[in-house]
Amino acid sequence: MATGRTHRPATRSRGIPEATVARLPLYLRALTALSERSVPTVSSEELAAAAGVNSAKLRKDFSYLGSYGTRGVGYDVEYLVYQISRELGLTQDWPVAIVGIGNLGAALANYGGFASRGFRVAALIDADPAMAGTPVAGIPVQHTDDLDRIISDNGVSIGVITTPPGAAQQVCDRLVAAGVTSILNFAPTVLSVPDGVDVRKVDLSIELQILAFHEQRKAGEEAAADGTAAPAADEPAPPVRATPTNRKGPEGDMPAVMPA
């Protein structure tokens, strides 16, 4: 996450495993839906199904928070909503600033999912002077020059970067200098930040690439089963290494059809 050396573990927080933290929002979403339907209690099995995980994992996750269930009965929905919200820090209001109001930035500004969960879009910032003043999602866009002031005035500690990749690091540095300590980065760049600043990234094309990997694998298996030739595609000339040596990659340099 951070750039600096890892002195302390930092992988856990208050004893709650990172993997568990990442699932709490999932549980919270499922619980909120139940709450809206006025369901009073739910079993680990039901809730797990609604959240798309298995029940053992869910129970283990909850065990890190405390004993909030009732044996033989299940969990009190409202109570659990509150406990998870508190654990995630959602009982307070988090003003966020979005920097880079292009298509994606505007889409995020309009995204209802933020407001619904304790996050408030406090400011929109863009480097284009022409945009200054134009309201997006009802919020006037402000110019990058005022970034510092905007961050402090609004008490923003979470910044969202939706700039082009070339501008991301600079924006990041300015956000951090202004006091932001958590960054959600949509720009396809690795950001370096000082110790103590958290960065999470969302990279749309990475997600697709992971899907493509599995998709390709399925196609291969299918072909193996069917006897159908893989849709060879138009392989570009595979680059050969400057110093050809004995490689041992699974398929080697030649575009073969199937591995073992």
Added chain:
Amino acid sequence: MATGRTHRPATRSRGIPEATVARLPLYLRALTALSERSVPTVSSEELAAAAGVNSAKLRKDFSYLGSYGTRGVGYDVEYLVYQISRELGLTQDWPVAIVGIGNLGAALANYGGFASRGFRVAALIDADPAMAGTPVAGIPVQHTDDLDRIISDNGVSIGVITTPPGAAQQVCDRLVAAGVTSILNFAPTVLSVPDGVDVRKVDLSIELQILAFHEQRKAGEEAAADGTAAPAADEPAPPVRATPTNRKGPEGDMPAVMPA
């Protein structure tokens, strides 16, 4: 991932750990940047820094692909770009369809990062008849009624769902029925899919919630160090359980100031 029982591990694919697959796109991005700067070779240390991971992990990751480096020298950039691209299935063209052309769908349609890496937006689909024909990012929006035909005509195997949550499962079912086997889901819903279909999700508000968790933790530590009181916020009345029993949650029911 899939709904059905897990007969086979499914966590690995062709022997490459899932965690490694998830990082390959990162390495590829860093390598592509080097390639554009005509850098001929790179060491694991340098590449790791550029990708934001540590070098031991990178070398271990590459070891699953084969021995593509040269001891004492490093990795041939072009060669590695090709090998990783091939491994990820990016030497072929993947037509994707985006369903739900609201703010986010439109932003994705306009997102340059897709085209740059083997993905082609082959179709935009929306349920609103008024949108039919309107071009978004130069591609005419088509109506959901024709979803089936659009998917097969374009040979789409990867679908992107950017509909409101209520419509997501239905759209997902139709995509799967039409032959889509990989789905990137932006709707904040758990999708159930038959075995053999991969789903990856991107949930913007979940990412923020994870940041908020860590942010809250920082605030706590700071307060502990400063002696400054936490900005107590306006705690809503914490719900009390129907049957009050001896809880053992770290902070209990009362809004306390600091944990141990």
Added chain:
DNA sequence: CTGTGTGAAATTATTCACAGCC
């Protein structure tokens, strides 16, 4: 010498399975 490739160790995450409480 330098920097890869990789067994072995350490850490983290998931799953099992069942005692204990309601």
Added chain:
DNA sequence: GGCTGTGAATAATTTCACACAG
């Protein structure tokens, strides 16, 4: 009797550290 909470078992991932190829 049903369902939570959790130690113990298993699996996955990361990190270490060093042999050895170039």
